Amino acid sequence: MSAQETLAKIRQPLQMRVANSLARGLGVRENFQSQLNRFFELLEQALVSGDPSWLDSILFEWSTARTQTDLQEGERNVAELLNKIVIHSLDTARENLPEGEALELMSGLMPLYLHAIEKVASYESESRVNYVSNELLTLKTKLERLDKSKSNFIAVAAHELKTPLTLIEGYTAMIGDLLPRENDQLHMLAQGVHNGIRRLREIVDDMIDVSLIDNNLMALNFQPVWLNRILNLLKADFKDSIASRKQKVEIRNFPGSEELLFADPERIYQALKNLISNAIKYTPDGGSITVDGRTLPGFIEITVSDTGIGIAPENQDVIFEKFGQLGDASLHSSGKTKFKGGGPGLGLPISKGIIESHGGTLWVESEGYNEAACPGSTFHVLLPLRTQPSDPRLAKLFGVAQLPEKPPENYPQAP
The missing domain is CATH 3.30.565.10 (Histidine kinase-like ATPase, C-terminal domain)
Structure with missing residues (x-):
């Protein structure tokens, strides 16, 4: 009996075993069965021709069908699915075939399965790299937008603070001029207010400078x-x-x-x-x-x-x-x-x-x-x-x- 005939002999119980093991729910199982049918048809073609590339098309589809949530959470790993198909193939062959036929079948299938696992690993790695690259690009864009928003806030806040600060500074100076010269305590208090205003102005000026630097607007007087x-x-x-x-x-x-x-x-x-x-x-x-x-x-x-x-x-x-x-x-x-x-x-x-x-x-x-x-x-x-x-x-x-x-x-x- 050829390897193709041997595989056809155990294909139905093998597919049922894989479907029952990996798919939960009737609707999901029916959809999964159609995918398994196609996979085993291509597997038979690869077994007959000795060319494992027959499997590449469906492996690529499975690998690229993972959603962003799957990639983010590391779920629905196709390589893991193939590993389970290999295990179920071994168990099904051992239970339904004579030892010699089971050994001959698995000797023909293992190179195909190894090729499939390597191919899927390559496809999934590429998908993962693309996902991470896109996530980094999205994060970079968000950070740039956040930094721009922060720069805009600094610029607006600094200019909004500068006007009332100028008024406070002016009125404080006027009050200082009206204070009796002989009252040292009042002058000391006024000087404390003046020092606080000066420090606040330095901070506001620094905020404006940061805004100018962020927006490449700092003018230099050489x-x-x-x-x-x-x-x-x-x-x-x-x-x-x-x-x-x-x-x-x-x-x-x-x-x-x-x-x-x-x-x-x-x-x-x-x-x-x-x-x-x-x-x-x-x-x-x-x-x-x-x-x-x-x-x-x-x-x-x-x-x-x-x-x-x-x-x-x-x-x-x-x-x-x-x-x-x-x-x-x-x-x-x-x-x-x-x-x-x-x-x-x-x-x-x-x-x-x-x-x-x-x-x-x-x-x-x-x-x-x-x-x-x-x-x-x-x-x-x-x-x-x-x-x-x-x-x-x-x-x-x-x-x-x-x-x-x-x-x-x-x-x-x-x-």
Whole structure:
């Protein structure tokens, strides 16, 4: 008896066994029976011809018929179905055929079943990869939409806050002018209100800057800049904070710091101020902060190093995300230079945006986070070394060819 005839002999009980085992419910079983009929017809053709590719069409249909829910939950695995068909084939052949015929039949069927399982595994892997890729694309789109919504909210909220804040600031100044000069207590209270308004304005301005950066709308006013002067101004600005924290800040006269370059001085000042403020904040009392740098071909590098608590490797990208908070939000405390003082999480993202708007880059290096060992952190700023403005009209205005190599006498001095 040929293998085809042997298979035909056990086909009916085999199909019933598979259907009863895998399909639940009369309607489902009838539909499944039609699929099984087709499968076993193709299996017979493959057995006669010795060509397992006869099965490929139905295997492809089964593999690609899985719904998104099936893919998501890992259900209706076709490879698992084929494994059960193999097991039922063995059991049915053993129960209904002499040992020799059963062995001969399974010897002919096993290569076909192995081909089918390999093919299905390939089809299902491809379907799974496509499903995961589509899910990632959908998630990416949702995240981009969420980020855009957040940016829009920041922009609207900042502008809506700015108008009443200006009114509060103006009326507070008027009240301050009306206070009796001899009443020091009232003036102290008014100064406290003024300080709170100033801090709130800084936050609102930061929110507006974040919105400008997110929408690529930050306008830069390129002017002649000398980095050593900006750094000395910053050291003077942080003088009281440094003294109260008993820290040491060293501004080194590195190569390139005295050279003229074109940049937006206010924005560079803002970016470096955020970096130094961050270094002061996360360096324990008595620690040290060093600002150094060097020139590279076409660039100037500025480094801000501290002996602080450091940053874990997995958080070294997170700190540059807006509103990024590494600590427990429930333990948040405001403070520009207070040790581990909190903030809205906008300073470093703004610094990164400013540097990148100049065509540069900003990154951080740290061995890790450790409040006991204090491994420290080093922020690297890489700025293009522009010796003339990109706008030829500005070059003519400033007279680049005659620009002084050193700052003019009226250039802002450190106190």
